[in-house]
Amino acid sequence: MYQAPSRRKTRSEVKKPNLIPILDSVFIFIFFLLMSANFIKVYEIPSDVPIVSSAPPPKSKEKPLALTLKIYQSSIVLYTGVPSRKVRSFGKTADGKYDLERLHGYLIDLKKRNLNEATVVLEPIVDLAYDDIVQIMDAVRYLRKTDPDIFIKGKDGLDTKVDSLFNKIIFGNIQS
Structure with missing residues:
Protein backbone atom coordinates (compact mmCIF):
# COMPACT_ATOMS: atom_id res chain seq x y z
CA MET A 1 0.00 0.00 0.00
CA TYR A 2 1.15 3.50 -0.87
CA GLN A 3 1.87 5.85 1.99
CA ALA A 4 2.04 9.61 1.38
CA PRO A 5 5.07 11.47 2.74
CA SER A 6 4.52 12.94 6.14
CA ARG A 7 5.24 16.53 5.15
CA ARG A 8 2.28 16.59 2.77
CA LYS A 9 -0.15 15.53 5.40
CA THR A 10 0.66 18.01 8.10
CA ARG A 11 0.62 21.63 7.36
CA SER A 12 2.69 23.55 9.80
CA GLU A 13 1.62 27.06 10.68
CA VAL A 14 4.05 29.87 10.06
CA LYS A 15 5.40 31.05 13.37
CA LYS A 16 5.08 34.81 13.87
CA PRO A 17 7.69 36.47 16.04
CA ASN A 18 6.49 37.75 19.37
CA LEU A 19 6.93 41.55 19.14
CA ILE A 20 5.75 42.39 22.65
CA PRO A 21 9.18 42.00 24.32
CA ILE A 22 10.82 44.06 21.57
CA LEU A 23 8.27 46.88 21.93
CA ASP A 24 8.65 46.81 25.71
CA SER A 25 12.41 47.21 25.43
CA VAL A 26 12.05 50.08 22.90
CA PHE A 27 9.68 52.01 25.20
CA ILE A 28 11.95 51.46 28.18
CA PHE A 29 14.93 52.65 26.10
CA ILE A 30 13.04 55.84 25.08
CA PHE A 31 12.09 56.45 28.72
CA PHE A 32 15.74 56.21 29.85
CA LEU A 33 16.90 58.46 27.03
CA LEU A 34 14.43 61.15 28.06
CA MET A 35 15.34 60.84 31.72
CA SER A 36 19.08 61.05 31.07
CA ALA A 37 18.91 63.93 28.58
CA ASN A 38 20.33 67.26 29.69
CA PHE A 39 17.88 69.99 28.88
CA ILE A 40 19.52 73.38 28.43
CA LYS A 41 18.06 76.73 29.27
CA VAL A 42 18.04 79.22 26.46
CA TYR A 43 18.53 82.78 27.63
CA GLU A 44 17.22 85.71 25.66
CA ILE A 45 18.64 89.18 25.72
CA PRO A 46 15.89 91.59 24.71
CA SER A 47 16.69 94.11 22.02
CA ASP A 48 14.40 96.50 20.18
CA VAL A 49 14.34 97.14 16.47
CA PRO A 50 15.18 100.67 15.33
CA ILE A 51 12.09 102.71 14.44
CA VAL A 52 12.03 103.91 10.87
CA SER A 53 9.54 106.70 10.30
CA SER A 54 9.12 109.65 7.96
CA ALA A 55 7.19 111.63 10.58
CA PRO A 56 9.15 114.25 12.54
CA PRO A 57 9.93 113.33 16.15
CA PRO A 58 7.67 114.79 18.84
CA LYS A 59 8.72 118.15 20.24
CA SER A 60 10.15 118.08 23.72
CA LYS A 61 11.69 120.70 25.98
CA GLU A 62 14.48 118.32 26.96
CA LYS A 63 17.22 117.55 24.50
CA PRO A 64 17.41 113.80 23.92
CA LEU A 65 20.47 112.00 25.20
CA ALA A 66 20.57 109.73 22.12
CA LEU A 67 23.30 107.57 23.63
CA THR A 68 25.15 105.62 20.94
CA LEU A 69 28.08 103.24 21.28
CA LYS A 70 30.04 102.59 18.10
CA ILE A 71 32.19 99.52 18.50
CA TYR A 72 35.36 99.56 16.44
CA GLN A 73 38.16 96.99 16.28
CA SER A 74 40.38 98.97 18.66
CA SER A 75 37.90 100.95 20.77
CA ILE A 76 34.34 101.75 21.81
CA VAL A 77 33.36 105.33 21.04
CA LEU A 78 30.48 106.97 22.92
CA TYR A 79 28.29 109.53 21.14
CA THR A 80 25.40 111.60 22.52
CA GLY A 81 22.92 114.18 21.25
CA VAL A 82 21.17 114.94 17.98
CA PRO A 83 23.16 115.40 15.83
CA SER A 84 25.52 112.99 17.52
CA ARG A 85 28.85 114.20 18.80
CA LYS A 86 31.74 112.18 20.11
CA VAL A 87 31.95 112.35 23.89
CA ARG A 88 34.52 109.77 24.87
CA SER A 89 36.51 106.83 23.58
CA PHE A 90 37.36 103.64 25.48
CA GLY A 91 40.29 101.65 24.12
CA LYS A 92 41.41 98.14 24.90
CA LEU A 107 27.88 105.21 32.08
CA ILE A 108 27.08 105.34 35.82
CA ASP A 109 28.01 109.05 35.87
CA LEU A 110 25.99 109.60 32.70
CA LYS A 111 22.97 107.83 34.24
CA LYS A 112 23.16 110.09 37.31
CA ARG A 113 22.81 113.11 35.01
CA ASN A 114 20.05 111.50 32.87
CA ILE A 133 28.72 91.61 22.38
CA VAL A 134 27.17 90.07 25.51
CA GLN A 135 29.90 91.52 27.75
CA ILE A 136 29.40 94.98 26.27
CA MET A 137 25.63 94.68 26.68
CA ASP A 138 26.05 93.60 30.31
CA ALA A 139 28.36 96.56 31.03
CA VAL A 140 25.73 98.89 29.56
CA ARG A 141 22.63 97.34 31.15
CA TYR A 142 23.39 96.23 34.69
CA LEU A 143 24.21 98.02 37.90
CA ILE A 152 15.01 108.72 41.14
CA LYS A 153 11.80 110.42 42.29
CA GLY A 154 8.83 108.16 41.69
CA LYS A 155 5.31 109.23 40.70
CA ASP A 156 4.32 109.20 44.36
CA GLY A 157 7.20 111.54 45.28
CA LEU A 158 9.26 108.87 47.01
CA ASN A 173 23.13 98.96 11.93
CA ILE A 174 21.44 95.61 11.52
CA GLN A 175 21.03 96.08 7.76
CA SER A 176 24.65 96.84 6.94
Whole structure:
Protein backbone atom coordinates (compact mmCIF):
# COMPACT_ATOMS: atom_id res chain seq x y z
CA MET A 1 0.00 0.00 0.00
CA TYR A 2 1.15 3.50 -0.87
CA GLN A 3 1.87 5.85 1.99
CA ALA A 4 2.04 9.61 1.38
CA PRO A 5 5.07 11.47 2.74
CA SER A 6 4.52 12.94 6.14
CA ARG A 7 5.24 16.53 5.15
CA ARG A 8 2.28 16.59 2.77
CA LYS A 9 -0.15 15.53 5.40
CA THR A 10 0.66 18.01 8.10
CA ARG A 11 0.62 21.63 7.36
CA SER A 12 2.69 23.55 9.80
CA GLU A 13 1.62 27.06 10.68
CA VAL A 14 4.05 29.87 10.06
CA LYS A 15 5.40 31.05 13.37
CA LYS A 16 5.08 34.81 13.87
CA PRO A 17 7.69 36.47 16.04
CA ASN A 18 6.49 37.75 19.37
CA LEU A 19 6.93 41.55 19.14
CA ILE A 20 5.75 42.39 22.65
CA PRO A 21 9.18 42.00 24.32
CA ILE A 22 10.82 44.06 21.57
CA LEU A 23 8.27 46.88 21.93
CA ASP A 24 8.65 46.81 25.71
CA SER A 25 12.41 47.21 25.43
CA VAL A 26 12.05 50.08 22.90
CA PHE A 27 9.68 52.01 25.20
CA ILE A 28 11.95 51.46 28.18
CA PHE A 29 14.93 52.65 26.10
CA ILE A 30 13.04 55.84 25.08
CA PHE A 31 12.09 56.45 28.72
CA PHE A 32 15.74 56.21 29.85
CA LEU A 33 16.90 58.46 27.03
CA LEU A 34 14.43 61.15 28.06
CA MET A 35 15.34 60.84 31.72
CA SER A 36 19.08 61.05 31.07
CA ALA A 37 18.91 63.93 28.58
CA ASN A 38 20.33 67.26 29.69
CA PHE A 39 17.88 69.99 28.88
CA ILE A 40 19.52 73.38 28.43
CA LYS A 41 18.06 76.73 29.27
CA VAL A 42 18.04 79.22 26.46
CA TYR A 43 18.53 82.78 27.63
CA GLU A 44 17.22 85.71 25.66
CA ILE A 45 18.64 89.18 25.72
CA PRO A 46 15.89 91.59 24.71
CA SER A 47 16.69 94.11 22.02
CA ASP A 48 14.40 96.50 20.18
CA VAL A 49 14.34 97.14 16.47
CA PRO A 50 15.18 100.67 15.33
CA ILE A 51 12.09 102.71 14.44
CA VAL A 52 12.03 103.91 10.87
CA SER A 53 9.54 106.70 10.30
CA SER A 54 9.12 109.65 7.96
CA ALA A 55 7.19 111.63 10.58
CA PRO A 56 9.15 114.25 12.54
CA PRO A 57 9.93 113.33 16.15
CA PRO A 58 7.67 114.79 18.84
CA LYS A 59 8.72 118.15 20.24
CA SER A 60 10.15 118.08 23.72
CA LYS A 61 11.69 120.70 25.98
CA GLU A 62 14.48 118.32 26.96
CA LYS A 63 17.22 117.55 24.50
CA PRO A 64 17.41 113.80 23.92
CA LEU A 65 20.47 112.00 25.20
CA ALA A 66 20.57 109.73 22.12
CA LEU A 67 23.30 107.57 23.63
CA THR A 68 25.15 105.62 20.94
CA LEU A 69 28.08 103.24 21.28
CA LYS A 70 30.04 102.59 18.10
CA ILE A 71 32.19 99.52 18.50
CA TYR A 72 35.36 99.56 16.44
CA GLN A 73 38.16 96.99 16.28
CA SER A 74 40.38 98.97 18.66
CA SER A 75 37.90 100.95 20.77
CA ILE A 76 34.34 101.75 21.81
CA VAL A 77 33.36 105.33 21.04
CA LEU A 78 30.48 106.97 22.92
CA TYR A 79 28.29 109.53 21.14
CA THR A 80 25.40 111.60 22.52
CA GLY A 81 22.92 114.18 21.25
CA VAL A 82 21.17 114.94 17.98
CA PRO A 83 23.16 115.40 15.83
CA SER A 84 25.52 112.99 17.52
CA ARG A 85 28.85 114.20 18.80
CA LYS A 86 31.74 112.18 20.11
CA VAL A 87 31.95 112.35 23.89
CA ARG A 88 34.52 109.77 24.87
CA SER A 89 36.51 106.83 23.58
CA PHE A 90 37.36 103.64 25.48
CA GLY A 91 40.29 101.65 24.12
CA LYS A 92 41.41 98.14 24.90
CA THR A 93 43.26 96.94 27.97
CA ALA A 94 46.70 95.32 27.97
CA ASP A 95 45.17 91.87 27.48
CA GLY A 96 43.45 92.97 24.25
CA LYS A 97 39.89 93.19 25.58
CA TYR A 98 37.66 96.26 25.55
CA ASP A 99 37.99 98.40 28.70
CA LEU A 100 34.48 97.71 29.95
CA GLU A 101 35.25 98.82 33.51
CA ARG A 102 35.98 102.40 32.43
CA LEU A 103 32.96 102.32 30.11
CA HIS A 104 30.72 101.08 32.92
CA GLY A 105 32.00 103.75 35.33
CA TYR A 106 31.40 106.52 32.79
CA LEU A 107 27.88 105.21 32.08
CA ILE A 108 27.08 105.34 35.82
CA ASP A 109 28.01 109.05 35.87
CA LEU A 110 25.99 109.60 32.70
CA LYS A 111 22.97 107.83 34.24
CA LYS A 112 23.16 110.09 37.31
CA ARG A 113 22.81 113.11 35.01
CA ASN A 114 20.05 111.50 32.87
CA LEU A 115 17.91 109.53 35.29
CA ASN A 116 14.93 109.03 32.99
CA GLU A 117 16.96 107.82 30.01
CA ALA A 118 17.07 104.04 29.43
CA THR A 119 17.89 103.65 25.73
CA VAL A 120 21.26 102.97 24.17
CA VAL A 121 22.05 102.28 20.52
CA LEU A 122 24.82 99.77 19.82
CA GLU A 123 26.50 100.03 16.43
CA PRO A 124 29.13 97.36 15.91
CA ILE A 125 31.27 98.59 13.01
CA VAL A 126 33.33 95.36 12.90
CA ASP A 127 32.44 91.69 13.28
CA LEU A 128 32.45 90.82 16.95
CA ALA A 129 32.43 87.54 18.81
CA TYR A 130 29.17 86.73 20.56
CA ASP A 131 30.88 86.83 23.97
CA ASP A 132 32.19 90.35 23.31
CA ILE A 133 28.72 91.61 22.38
CA VAL A 134 27.17 90.07 25.51
CA GLN A 135 29.90 91.52 27.75
CA ILE A 136 29.40 94.98 26.27
CA MET A 137 25.63 94.68 26.68
CA ASP A 138 26.05 93.60 30.31
CA ALA A 139 28.36 96.56 31.03
CA VAL A 140 25.73 98.89 29.56
CA ARG A 141 22.63 97.34 31.15
CA TYR A 142 23.39 96.23 34.69
CA LEU A 143 24.21 98.02 37.90
CA ARG A 144 26.44 95.84 40.06
CA LYS A 145 26.10 95.48 43.82
CA THR A 146 29.39 97.34 44.24
CA ASP A 147 28.22 100.34 42.16
CA PRO A 148 26.99 103.47 43.95
CA ASP A 149 23.25 103.70 44.48
CA ILE A 150 21.24 105.91 42.14
CA PHE A 151 17.81 107.20 43.18
CA ILE A 152 15.01 108.72 41.14
CA LYS A 153 11.80 110.42 42.29
CA GLY A 154 8.83 108.16 41.69
CA LYS A 155 5.31 109.23 40.70
CA ASP A 156 4.32 109.20 44.36
CA GLY A 157 7.20 111.54 45.28
CA LEU A 158 9.26 108.87 47.01
CA ASP A 159 12.84 108.07 46.08
CA THR A 160 13.14 104.82 44.16
CA LYS A 161 16.41 103.00 43.66
CA VAL A 162 17.42 102.60 40.01
CA ASP A 163 18.24 98.95 39.32
CA SER A 164 19.66 99.20 35.80
CA LEU A 165 21.66 101.59 33.65
CA PHE A 166 20.55 101.67 30.02
CA ASN A 167 18.53 98.50 29.63
CA LYS A 168 16.71 99.29 26.36
CA ILE A 169 19.26 98.23 23.77
CA ILE A 170 18.78 98.92 20.08
CA PHE A 171 21.13 97.64 17.40
CA GLY A 172 21.60 100.52 15.02
CA ASN A 173 23.13 98.96 11.93
CA ILE A 174 21.44 95.61 11.52
CA GLN A 175 21.03 96.08 7.76
CA SER A 176 24.65 96.84 6.94
